[in-house]
Amino acid sequence: MPRHVYVHVPFCARRCSYCDFSIAVRRVVPVDEYLGALDTELRLRAPQTPKTVDTIYFGGGTPSRLGGQGVARAIELVSRYFAPAVDAEITIEANPEDVTPDAAEAWRQAGVNRLSLGGQSFDAGALAWMHRTHGPEAIASAMEVARAADITNLSVDLIFALPAELRRNWQSDIEQLLKLNPSHISLYGLTIEAGTPLGRWVDSRITVEASEEGYAEQFLTAHSLLTEAGFEHYEVSNFARPTSKSRHNSAYWTAAPYAALGPSAHEFDGAARRWNLRHYAAWRDALSEGRDPGEGSETLSAENRVAEAVYLGLRTTNGLQTQSGDESVIAPWIREGWVTLTNETIRCTPTGWLRLDALAAALTHHRSR
Ligand code: SF4
Missing domain, CATH: 1.10.10 (Arc Repressor Mutant, subunit A)
Structure with missing residues (x-):
């Protein structure tokens, strides 16, 4: 049985310019509707005798958009089937502006002990270009609020290899992040995906993709600065303080089995992959009709x-x-x-x-x- 569970929460306030994930843009998040569908998927697909798990990871989308009580209710539902071990790692991905004192307190009381914050940059112009919904100051504020609620295992994502015309200072962004003392850092090179606003900007030559040399230089700059600051570059995109490696993601990297729920979620049983319907409405409707929301599966050759x-x-x-x-x-x-x-x-x-x-x-x- 899997010792790890992934739950996809698809809601976002708006689509970032580079994003092609399975998301549902909603000004008001249908928390009850989502949790009802999640409950049905658990009843249909999860082990009916609770199994103990080591990690639960809420990814997205933006799980923090469920709010304090929404996340707490989601954890309670999942825990009926996948009981967190005493020392389980429970992570939610959060956008900085969603980390309020009330929400952070509710998350911690529900068992959340790790936040993965979508920071992306400390450059206001770059954040606006990405269509992010927060300014640079929101990252420090979210970390302070999380720590005040005793959630201290904090990971921050940054994106590198932005188009040169943005004149984003990558070294300065890393130095600003280091001052906030996160326990974990994930760095992602910007990729141009067809069908996104960024893909269209590149097609119409409004913007130009960063050069391979620029990508390599920024990747190696990050490696130098972060390892000098005491982080271990333990995976191609991830850096951690010695005791703060992501246990959930490490399970993926060791090909451990994991269960997955929610629209577009992919799971692996050790031999085969299975994935759910990609779009929120299709996933929700399948479950409301009592159907398995699976879209496909593949046994690895x-x-x-x-x-x-x-x-x-x-x-x-x-x-x-x-x-x-x-x-x-x-x-x-x-x-x-x-x-x-x-x-x-x-x-x-x-x-x-x-x-x-x-x-x-x-x-x-x-x-x-
Ligand atoms: S917040 Fe994340 S999932 Fe949502 S649109 Fe932006 S990049 Fe995509």
Whole structure:
């Protein structure tokens, strides 16, 4: 049985310019309707004898838009089927402006012990360009409010590789974040997705994607500044203080089974993936008719499993155990300084992570022959 549960909460106040996630833009969040559908999905699909789990992660969308009581009720529903262990990690993703004293207090009382804040930047112009709903000062304020409510395990997301014309000062953003002393930091390079406002701006040449050199320079700058400040760069996009690695995400990176609920949620039982209907209304309507909201499933082939093991191994500092013949494949990468080989474990260096897809493809090709 899975020891980890993901719950997708799709609501957002508006769509960010770069976002192609499964979201539902709502000025007023239909909390009761969502929780009713979640309750039905749990009754249909969850184990009917409660199972103990180590992590519960509410992602989105913006789970904090459920408010203090909405999140508390969601945790209560999920816990009837997936009982959190005494030391379970319970995370919610939050936008800074939703972290009010009342909400934070309700979240902590309900068991939330980790917040993942969508900060993205401390540059007011960049935040406006991203269509974010908060200003730079809201990030510090949210962290202060969370700490006052005794939620101290705080992760902050930042986006890098913004278009050069925004003149965003990446180093300054990292330094400002370090002053707030988060326990965990996730960094994501901006990607241009078709169908988003940003995709259209790029198509019509209103904006220009950051160069590969700019992307690499910012990634390596972040690595230097954050590791000097005592963070471990433990996964390609994630940095943590020594005791603050994300336990939930680490389960994904070790291919552990996890359950998943909510629109577009993907789950994995150790051999197969299964995913729900992508759109909120379709998921809700299926459940209101008593139907399974699943949209598809896929059993991993032997080749898929090899590819996944290689990719997951290379993306964290745990690394990948070598197999026969790997040495000849990675020898050029070692010479370039892109991977290391110690104790029969292959690990990417930061410059290697910039080439992760190519490295994973070469090793997968070799292992699949
Ligand atoms: S808050 Fe997150 S999920 Fe919502 S639109 Fe913005 S990036 Fe997408």
